Amino acid sequence: MALRPVLVNIKALDDSVVGRFWAEALGWSVSSAESGETNLGRVGFDWRDPVGVRVDVVAVPEPKTATKNRVHLDLATTSVAHQAELVARLKALGATPAHVGQGDVPWTVLADPEGNEFCVLEPREIYRDTGPIAAVVVDCEDPRAMARFWGEAIDWTLHEVTDDHAVMRSAKGVGPYLEFLRTPGGKTVPDRVHLDLLRYPDDDQEAEATRLRALGATDLDLGQGDVPWKCLADPEGHEFCILARRS
Structure with missing residues (x-):
């Protein structure tokens, strides 16, 4: 029994605007655009048997607060020139500089058109084959505890853990990394960005939810009502969903 990260879910007041931004930023196509939800991914991505992740932008009525997101994306680059070109292109698409106390660092911190922070990294060998998303980064108080929970929750391989x-990364060695960084302060507002997980075809959704509760997850009521997915939070309160499988 295990789950696989399949979607990065981004909340937005205007999903079409934010969805178009991220499609252009990542060089992906918009695979579907329904009222209130814009889906984008690389050509050939099959969410039922995922290799890597897709991005879904979902409309919500609440704007982002001034509080920094505790989950964000890091974008990969292949050279210093590529980093500069990507930053310039993203700004032309509507990104703005973001200041999150980063100081003098070799990466560039930006925000999408609704203020969701992300980083454009300097070229790093470890991210040479990830695709446009180098990592999904989660701020946390205890990376070791998060590694224990997520290492049991999903079928990705733990590559490194320190204080x-x-x-972590897919055992297939493809797609982005999942990284937990020790960051001062706990979670105070709902996540604007979260992961959605998918069970294997022969596993049971409720059994998976029960398994994760035993590991320290808690049920989450976001006013979602009667929906086919399960909303949970990890031991530090980061929201995630276990999706229902559908054809």
Whole structure:
């Protein structure tokens, strides 16, 4: 029994605007655009048997607060020139500089058109084959505890864990990394960005939810009502969903 990260879910007041931004930013196509939800991914992505992740932008009525998101994307680059070109292109698409106390660092911190922070990294060998998303980064108080929970929750491989960070990636060695960084302060507002997980075809959704509760997850009521997915939070309160499988 295990789950696989399949979607990065981003909340937005205007999903079409934010969805178009991220499609252009990542070089992906919009695979579907229904009222209140814009889906985008690389060509050939099959969410039922995922290799890597897709991005879904979902409309919500609440704007982002001034509080920094505790989950964000890091974008990969292949050279210093590529980093500069990507930053310039993203700004032309509507990104703005973001200041999150980063100081003098080799990466560039930006925000999408609704203020969701993300980083454009300097070229790093570890991210040479991830595709446009180098990592999904989660701020946390205890990376070791998060590695224990997520290492049991999903079928990704734990590559490194210290007091300050933990790093996981698909056992297939493709797609982005999932990284947990020790960050001062706990979670105070709902996540604007979260992961959606998918069970294997022969596994049971409720059994998976029960298994994760035993690991420390808690049920989450976001006013979602009667929906086919399960909303939970990890031991530090980061929201995630277990999706229903559908054809």
